[in-house]
Amino acid sequence: MLYGSKRNVCSKCKAVNMFGETFKNVSIDFISSHPNCTFSSGDMISGEMKFELSKDVKIQHISMTLKGKAKISWTTRRGSGKSRHTRVHSAKLELFKLESIVVQGQNADEITLKTGIHVYPFRCQIPHGDFPSSFVGLHGRICYTVIFGIHRSWHRAKQFESEFKFVNHVDCNNPALLVPISAANSKTVCCLWCVSGPIMMDVRMERKGYVPGEIIQISAEFGNGSSRRVVPKALLVQKQAFYTAGKSTSKIVPRTLVCTMGQAVQPNHSDVYCELMLTIPEDAPTSIANCPILEVEYVVMVSLEISGASNLETLFPIVLGTIPLRQEECRPPPYSMVAKNIV
Known part of the structure; x- marks a missing residue:
């Protein structure tokens, strides 16, 4: 994750199911008042999604999902030889999930995104709640992401996601x-x-x-x-x-x-x-x-x-x-x- 020294901008983007070379230079930037670009319960999270199109594309809408989740997984093995078997232990927990529309055509009509650079600012509030801090462990993780989806008729949504760091503050003066x-x-x-x-x-x-x-x-x-x-x-x-x-x-x-x-x-x-x-x-x-x-x-x-x-x-x-x-x-x-x- 990259941290800006003046605007406290951090950017990281993972593209899922990209379609060819149509979308290029995709980035999702977060703007935070904290120098380490972290967010907490109830904070406003803002930034911009930016990408470049190599050709015109027709879409239905662009969605944004703010999501917090925890997941764990590990395996155990028992027996030996032919009687040996492996069991997977796993669990998932959805902490919150908020969805909104960033761009949408009128009357459900498709809109055309022209060749070139497109920038879409976003701003939403993290829900109030006692959510755990971001964490990556040996057998599980807690992560918070912003996911942008490009929706087209008769096509599976194309997604771009970026993870941000969430901190649950614990006051040692308690x-x-x-x-x-x-x-x-x-x-x-x-x-x-x-x-x-x-x-x-x-x-x-x-x-x-x-x-x-x-x-x-x-x-x-x-x-x-x-x-x-x-x-x-x-x-x-x-x-x-x-x-x-x-x-x-x-x-x-x-x-x-x-x-x-x-x-x-x-x-x-x-x-x-x-x-x-x-x-x-x-x-x-x-x-x-x-x-x-x-x-x-x-x-x-x-x-x-x-x-x-x-x-x-x-x-x-x-x-x-x-x-x-x-x-x-x-x-x-x-x-x-x-x-x-x-x-």
Whole structure:
């Protein structure tokens, strides 16, 4: 997608069922007040469709469709040899669909488009609603398009479509996202009949809401009462979830986006303070929780890697939004979650 620096114009066009070389240099340009050429619920979307004709063409009308949709698909395989079979799991969701006529002859008569360049401005409003942001995932996507159809008598409509970026704004100044969060966890490790002293962690994060590009600051205190060396580690994990209708079948895909390691905690050491920093990638998609067939979630995982034993972990669900924190915002008091397990 190309972005204009002055008018904030973005253009992209995909031609479907073009008839020969009659239509040339087709473009659909969007004009947006946002520098990244994005749109949101209730925005007016405007621009122009432009094409060049190599010869005169008779048409009935030119239609425009504004459409939002989500679709997912993945396959599973079972059995082996001749009994092996593949099953496709898929679902589609229409978010909205608006249709209008751009050009039409009088009394249903055909009109003739002359050879040369034709430009058709358009302007319409995106419906108000809680629609998910544009997203392209491993097994599905959420997309928003403008489709122009050229309709002729006794012919299938010829379509030109262009995708635009839709953003569902999430404000990180929402009080629910400003709450500091903390978690504690502990375990003991065994070797034959011997049980070590406890391995403990107490982890804190200043809030739950962030925007791409921000740094997540993690404060932790560790205690290692065992005879083993342990190493602190923090990860930012994205979870893409895909669901068929009614969520009867699902596909969960975790992806580690960022990882950082801290200094090792030596055996029989306690009250070891550590700060871990995770920089959220600039291009990380925002969280999606308002689509029944596709979700995007984020979790910060803080763990202690224990030599010869399973890790000790704490999980912090976070939200990636679009509107960054205003430093003067007041924050509510922290709350704590405690978990313990013994291995």
